[in-house]
Amino acid sequence: MQSKDTNRAQSTMGNIFSNLDWRNYIVYIAFIGIIIYFAVTIGDQGFLTVNNLLNIARQTAMIALMALAMTFVISSGEIDLSVGSVTALASLTGALAIQAGYGVIGGLAAGLGTGVIIGLVNGLLVTRLAIPSFLVTLASMEAVRGMAMWITDTAPVTIVNPTFNYIFGAGDIGPIPILLVWLLVFVVFAHILYRKTPFGRQVLATGGNENAAKFSGVNTKKIKLLVFIGTGFMAGLAGLLYAGRMNAGRFSFGEGDELSVIAAVILGGTSLFGGTGTIIGTLVGALMMGTINNGLIIMGLDVSQQMIISGIIIVLAVAFGKKQKKA
């Protein structure tokens, strides 16, 4: 809402892309800039190898998957801080189900079910009791992490099912990591859902102006409930992927992911105030953060230096992208 008036004077582009405002492009420009920078400086140190680029994709997949769902939540004007904790609990319930002999399907059901239930609870608290989602999901972030610690008393649960580990994380199809396949499938799905379906439109309308959406017959409560179930589901999936990638469920998975996920979404050009956004931007936002982390490690910097520089890069990238556009 804040920006409603700021670009009045700018001419609209008068074409189908007019609803992507400039901010959505920053991330693409910045991403390319960063890749080029690393390619030049550390290309010879392994950054440009196919394997390393696939590494980036693998490392980013979970954040990106959650960020896809988060794009819907944020577009609807809400926020979900619980995703990181949900990955942990889902990795454990999934692993326990497999350990108990329910196989891949059982593990899948347990992990996704965990996510969906938590999403449902979050959604109901937000829509029925009208508690701000920041509070609801902050509370569930804490409670769910507690459950993840409690369920096995912080012990990791090993997954010895090779099929599971193959499908959820460690496997490759030809040269392509399965994680990348998961990611691409969901990106396409999310993009269509976001841009092309009534549901996506209703999400945007709800976030753009909840009352107006209601007056157009949009069941905004249902929409909000669904977007929370969406993040729950995707966090559940991300938890299974963590588990598959590391052959174990663990209570500490996903700690701090909520901020990375939200950052990817905002970096991608989605407004924290709801109503506008893009899925592809989100994907690129996530990839960009993953690339920065990877590149700085390959550069051989200290952790402290990595942190300082990655913070600065993010701001510079956005600032630079902005300048480009103005010129």
Next chain:
Amino acid sequence: MQSKDTNRAQSTMGNIFSNLDWRNYIVYIAFIGIIIYFAVTIGDQGFLTVNNLLNIARQTAMIALMALAMTFVISSGEIDLSVGSVTALASLTGALAIQAGYGVIGGLAAGLGTGVIIGLVNGLLVTRLAIPSFLVTLASMEAVRGMAMWITDTAPVTIVNPTFNYIFGAGDIGPIPILLVWLLVFVVFAHILYRKTPFGRQVLATGGNENAAKFSGVNTKKIKLLVFIGTGFMAGLAGLLYAGRMNAGRFSFGEGDELSVIAAVILGGTSLFGGTGTIIGTLVGALMMGTINNGLIIMGLDVSQQMIISGIIIVLAVAFGKKQKKA
């Protein structure tokens, strides 16, 4: 913004408080409920001793102080995620200044100066380059934590100046901890600033409708710059208080504080979308979270149980408060 219209149909109170909506009262009711609950269940285990209640105040002071400043930031429609990291860096710069022989004043200047400079940078990036504050402060949260690690290569810096340790943290005036004095002074100051001065009004107007504020001659950029300097300053102070309390500066101070601080503000009834809020609510929100933590530890629960229960309590408290009001 979402809630702009939701309680339109609800009756306002038709008196001077009509612009404080019901949410602002929940936290008081909930806080009292929680105190009563703990008094009944663990009153005999020391919960009700003066010393323990003072402990709660002491443990909450830093979060509460930052939350006061954060109330302004959130009311202006922005967010500051960097506060936790700033406490760490300020604790170190303060400690280093004292170690270098600049005394209490030098330490104070270094710590507060650190905070103010970071706040200024955040504010300038938000206002001049129009980068969303979530991104700016997420980046500075990371970069500043990196600096705190880098400045002494993660070594803590001991403060052997007893005056400093007395004034900033460990001391008491009569039976009253100095931390509590700091807190009360700033609560009164912040309350007046928020409610009674043109600055406070302009902050609220900026967050309520930035355009309308601009048209009314409010220099919204200046206002936003100032609120970020405010959180920087308070985080600097909190860092000095951490340092005084622990007799050392350390890079890991304040980790995760940003979420606790924001939670205190939202719990206190300030809208995450800007435009409305209260200082006293924020104070009580912080005290409530501190009380829950303290009570659950005294109960002797596992960390995992503590996390589960404190998450549930927060949601229940808000839900309960809400019900009370409707009746």
Next chain:
Amino acid sequence: MSELVLEMCNISKSFNSVNVLNNVGFQLKKGEIHALMGGNGAGKSTLMKILTGVYSADSGEILIEGKKAEINNYNEAIDHKISMIFQEFSLVPTLTVAQNIFLNREDKTKLGLINDKECIKKTAKLLQELGVDISPVSIVQDLGVGFWQMTEIAKSLSQEAKILIMDEPTSSLTEKETDVLFDFMERLKNKGISIIYISHRMEEIFKICDRITVLRDGENIITEDCENTDLDTVISHIVGGEVASFEWKERDYSLEAPPLLQVKNLNVSNQLENIEFYIQPGEVLGVAGLMGSGRTELVRALFGIDHKDSGDIYINGEKKLINNQQDAIKANMALLPEDRRVQGLVLQHSVKDNMVLPIIDRVKKGLLVNEKIANNISNEYVDRLNIKTDNIYKQISLLSGGNQQKVVLAKWLATEPDILLLDEPTIGVDIGAKTEIIEIIRLMANSGKAILVISSELNELLAVSDKIMVMHKGKISKTINRKDIASEEEIQYAIQGY
């Protein structure tokens, strides 16, 4: 023709024990256009919101086609084929015009996906029929209020309704758009659709409506066929007494005095071209033009909101650089913006807080805001503009539309500027208050200020201005002294660009 499609009986409603509607009745016949009239805060919008399920009545019942209907939310109203254009717009600002118009009833492809192309095509057609020159893919928040309102109208017209409620649909429109709208309404009426029409523009009522119901202070005053009554009678029903009609009065001010505000060679890319004019102390300059002719853009540029490509502004003969609002305010200018919700008010704040925001630095004692002064100023303007509110602490979004507009006006009057730019100051304000506002503008001018008024209501503009400047496609096409204008048609002609 006399079949009743809607009957509302004995509707009462109060908000925290303030009675807003008192046993109000309302009947609507099939295929009629029924005007619902009343002063600001009379309860018109509230009555319609009860009909559409946004509010629930405390007592009374609603019959639709003779059957009792329970309407508890807007969706149930849609089920009864009732559709409403809300006074506080109900568009999603972040979506495009086409997306808004077809929100929740988009065309689908075979795969069940949204067929945006089809929606855009239909929108383009609809907009063309309405004579609106906007692209279907413009984002609504980038458009001016006028287009915003046209989008809203297009949206409701494209819905299949039996009862169409229009709550001040034309408040930001010029005559041209209004006429197109009336054609449309005529056609709908002939299809048997019933329309409830709310407006404060009196002439419109007699142009288009079949019957009139007047409310005053939440009570039924009269329901009458238009043929059997006349303008003055209706006005006296609305205000409950006599009202002076808009009349131009020649005012005395020095024509020789150096201009208080002078603008030279102002250019804003794509929007304004070579604007030059001046206003003398004590002069009221009226600006007329079609929608999108650049009137709003002109005042925005003057006030430092939009970037100027070139242009010099002289105040009292001194050249001033005005690059942002602060500069403008420092130069003692004030701008009353055209869109009260977006630019005028902080909706979740109180009447008082809104009123004193521009002068907050002046209502303090020492460092603190002096609540007593703030209250006094607020109360003074509430009285002076006759703002209907329970008290000055009431949240402004709970005031009626016209009363909100009066607060916006009051807020800028209270700044006591030397140069006052008013962009549609009387949108949604009732007939009684309009004459008072015109009087206030004259008084301000008499005290030597320079005033620029933009208004789409010609009779109002003619009543208040000393000089009228006509804009067309971003240029000044004509400037005429009020004295030399013989009739409304003359100026209307100039506006259309001939």
Next chain:
Amino acid sequence: GGEADEGTNQENGETDDKGKVSEISGPLTVNPDIPDMEVLDIGPNGEEAGSIKDLELSEEELKEIKDGNYTAAIVMHYSGTDYMKAAVNAMETTFEQMGIEVIAVTDANFSAETQVNNIESVLAKDPDIMVSVPVDAEATASAYRRAVDQGVKLVFMDGAANGLEAGKDYISIVTGDNYGNGVVAAELMAEQIGEEGKIGMLYHDVNFFVTRNRAEAFEETILEKYPNIEIVAKEGFTDENTGEAVGSAILTRDGDIDGIFAPWDVPAEGVMSAVRTAGKADQVVITTVDLGTNAAISIAADGPIKGLGAQLPYDQGVAQSMLGGYAVLDKEAPPYLVSPAIKVTKENVLESWELIYGEEAPQTVQDAMAQ
């Protein structure tokens, strides 16, 4: 690495903490001044513990290593304590002495998935040697497996990843004697409170081998050896910054307590602050593990922390780097190497500092001692 690193010194004591390298010549060993003490730890797979003092790289071997132009990566779980910092510092210095280039140092901040990412990123640079502390033996195992498959020589610190075999997949594990340190802390506690009274303990409420081991050792030692000491409070924590809150709660509930144990120095500092706040600095004894600066000051200045058990991170680090050398040379090494637990009290705090960190105690500690 420098070709010119030839000199005559076999001690690491002459490198400063910035990692400036002294000239060395002759064989490389860890500090021979380390006391020979009984080691109580046994390996995760029941391995008998060897001593790091047995490691040695001869001049010829060093030459061979230098000529190989090897690279190494250090993949930490966390590097924010004095202890870990000293270890990293020792590794960097020693690798440099050995002519091995350190191409990356990473810190996972206790996150298993971050560590896996770090390992993958580091592998892109194709190091020859990787020294690492696994965050989680289970969750990171497959990533280490990938490193092994890529031909990287692994040296573990503090614990190995599951499913990897010593001598085959990795060369060996170097660890402090965590169990022994817990015992030292318990014995110090008993001494200080006169072998009777009520005590409380904090434990790291996370399934982390290293820290759990200490708390278990502490508890078992008290229970078995000191029947007159009662553990009245046992509180978990996960965030090391919450030591103060937990300590305060213990003091609130059991005001007449005589001592509190914390599993490492950072939470112990929090407890110290709680004790001071409660005005019980003279009554409550704190013992812990790891000699951090602030803990050292408290010990020196008769503060609440009276003593602690300490590992030898610097020499551990040296040993780890040397084992990297063993690995590239395919030289046989013992699978499980332990550095003994050092008992630090006021009497020996300054000497212990030198022994542990390979440098003089900081001025602040010396000042505290002088008072």
